Amino acid sequence: xxxxxxxxxxGVLFEDDTVETVTVPSxxxxxxxxxxxxxxxxxxxxxxxxxxxxxxxxxxxxxxLMLTSAKIITTVWGVYCSILLCxxxxxxxNLCFDSNVN
Numbered sequence: 048x049x050x051x052x053x054x055x056x057x058g059v060l061f062e063d064d065t066v067e068t069v070t071v072p073s074x075x076x077x078x079x080x081x082x083x084x085x086x087x088x089x090x091x092x093x094x095x096x097x098x099x100x101x102x103x104x105x106x107x108x109x110x111x112l113m114l115t116s117a118k119i120i121t122t123v124w125g126v127y128c129s130i131l132l133c134x135x136x137x138x139x140x141n142l143c144f145d146s147n148v149n
Contacts, residue, residue: 113122 113125117125
């Protein structure tokens with residue numbers, strides 16, 4: 048259905064509906080004599096810190112094992128799969144945000 052660009056929207060969905068006028072009460076400005084808001088204080092979540100440390104250590108250990116213990120064909124296969132997945136994911140994202148696709 049083509050958009051109606053010639054008329055103004057009324058919000059009426061059915062013939063029996065009527066447009067009601069809604070009045071919004073005016074908002075008075077706040078009193079500036081009140082105390083200022085407290086300054087935001089950052090808080091370290093130690094569980095998240097430990098999780099990120101563990102994940103990074105595991106990644107470094109995995110890279111070490113990949114270079115020292117794994118056969119070269121296994122390393123090549125892992126790199127190939129990573130590149131393939133990244134390429135497919137990038138194409139999927141591009142399709143989702145491409146404005147020319149109908």
